[in-house]
Amino acid sequence: MDNQLVWEDEYNIGVDIIDKEHKRLFKIINKLFAFSEEEKKSQWACQEGIKFFREHAIKHFGDEERYMESINYRNLQRHRQIHEDFRKNTLPALEEELERTDYSPESVDHFLGVCTGWLIGHTLTEDQAIVGDGVSKWENLLSKDEHEAIKKVILELLYDMFRLESQVISKTYSGEKFGKGVYYRLVYNTEEDDKKWEIILVFEEQLLIKTVGKVMGIHTNKLDTMLVNAARYTARQFVGRVSENLPEMKLCEMKEENLLTYEQFRDVFEREKMQVSLLFDTGEGYFAYCVIAPHLLQDGVGTPIEAENAMSEIESYLMKREKPKKHKILVVDDSMTMRQGIKEMLSEDYEVAVAQSGMSAIRSITLDRPDLVLLDYEMPVCDGRQVLEMIRSEDELAALPVIFLTGRTDPESVKKVVALKPAGYLSKFLKQEDIKRKIDKFFEVECIGKK
Numbered sequence: 001m002d003n004q005l006v007w008e009d010e011y012n013i014g015v016d017i018i019d020k021e022h023k024r025l026f027k028i029i030n031k032l033f034a035f036s037e038e039e040k041k042s043q044w045a046c047q048e049g050i051k052f053f054r055e056h057a058i059k060h061f062g063d064e065e066r067y068m069e070s071i072n073y074r075n076l077q078r079h080r081q082i083h084e085d086f087r088k089n090t091l092p093a094l095e096e097e098l099e100r101t102d103y104s105p106e107s108v109d110h111f112l113g114v115c116t117g118w119l120i121g122h123t124l125t126e127d128q129a130i131v132g133d134g135v136s137k138w139e140n141l142l143s144k145d146e147h148e149a150i151k152k153v154i155l156e157l158l159y160d161m162f163r164l165e166s167q168v169i170s171k172t173y174s175g176e177k178f179g180k181g182v183y184y185r186l187v188y189n190t191e192e193d194d195k196k197w198e199i200i201l202v203f204e205e206q207l208l209i210k211t212v213g214k215v216m217g218i219h220t221n222k223l224d225t226m227l228v229n230a231a232r233y234t235a236r237q238f239v240g241r242v243s244e245n246l247p248e249m250k251l252c253e254m255k256e257e258n259l260l261t262y263e264q265f266r267d268v269f270e271r272e273k274m275q276v277s278l279l280f281d282t283g284e285g286y287f288a289y290c291v292i293a294p295h296l297l298q299d300g301v302g303t304p305i306e307a308e309n310a311m312s313e314i315e316s317y318l319m320k321r322e323k324p325k326k327h328k329i330l331v332v333d334d335s336m337t338m339r340q341g342i343k344e345m346l347s348e349d350y351e352v353a354v355a356q357s358g359m360s361a362i363r364s365i366t367l368d369r370p371d372l373v374l375l376d377y378e379m380p381v382c383d384g385r386q387v388l389e390m391i392r393s394e395d396e397l398a399a400l401p402v403i404f405l406t407g408r409t410d411p412e413s414v415k416k417v418v419a420l421k422p423a424g425y426l427s428k429f430l431k432q433e434d435i436k437r438k439i440d441k442f443f444e445v446e447c448i449g450k451k
Helices: 016-036 039-070 076-100 105-130 144-162 205-210 212-216 225-245 262-271 294-299 310-321 336-346 358-367 384-393 411-419 432-450
Strands: 167-170 181-189 196-204 254-260 276-281 286-292 328-332 351-355 372-376 402-406 424-427
Touching (some): 016 039, 016 105, 039 076, 076 105, 076 167, 076 276, 076 358, 105 167, 144 167, 144 225, 144 276, 144 286, 181 205, 181 225, 181 262, 196 225, 196 262, 205 225, 254 262, 328 336, 328 358, 336 432, 358 384, 372 384, 372 432, 384 402, 402 411, 424 432
Parallel strands (some): 328 372, 372 402, 402 424
Antiparallel strands (some): 167 276, 181 196, 181 254, 196 286, 276 286
């Protein structure tokens, strides 16, 4: 990774408030590069630098969105979603990794690689598109529901095949470099010869060593021919199992496979528009799953409005717009298995976010206030009681309902929980359907109370 970002004229979009902030973000990243090379003060310096970067990035997003609103930019909503994904998913996940690993060199490299790549790519594509000098890269993504289905299958397979408790870092991964990578491209045909699937899997080198290498009993810190060859077959199995779980993604015969250099991989990203581009942190290394299959969009394109169907299509459109919003729930638990289990159970009926610590929970609540917090009572460092106290100490958050999750159901433990006067408490040993029923009941009572 180069240790400096050089500002190029091509990054200017001609809007002063946006260009100035882009230059400032570049400078902050360059300082972080410098800090990361000074071991004695790298952790403290990185902590402060990352905080500074986050604050400026979020301020910049707000300024940029207000400008887009002022010129009635047609892709404002998509652009805002990309900002939100970076703000709510990518940055918090990268920061959690830094804290979890005590600012290890690998986690710092992850942070700098992902943020640098995202910043450059976003500036050259999405921001240039604002002023008509480029085309948005993310116009052809699959719908949110389709993305969620693919994400869920991949998370389950990463656990089933490798026992990796993973999380999504970004829903709009744009090819940014993270550590040493292996870039594997698979091309399949469909039942119709003129259509094809192009799937690119990106593995951080250490991930292959710790998964495929471990299964093969290979004890090495480097990739070799045997390990990469085994990884090829494992990757093909993985892609096949994804398609088995998603009938609409049925694959036929594999026509081509390639191992790409990073430069070749970047060429694909510059040339093509992705329908799926997800980045995961597996806990053992980063992994990306990218799909190019424009024919998938055909079923999702809106019906052309003509004289004969105008009224019915407009009525249908208005009904979709009036669909009630889902209640937002934040699940806070230091166990990835518990977080993901509850999220999967609730996601069909609720919009669910997760946090693995008390501090990340406060950050998540501040950025995007939920309607309910499901809070683990027993967490290291900052436990449920302390998190509840922090929430109640802020006037604007004091009324936010919190239900404790607890693994202890003896009378003394329950008494301690109840004394804090939460909105309720749930035993982690309840069946999933019982937890779901109690949460549904909570919102039913809430809605009745507000009438």
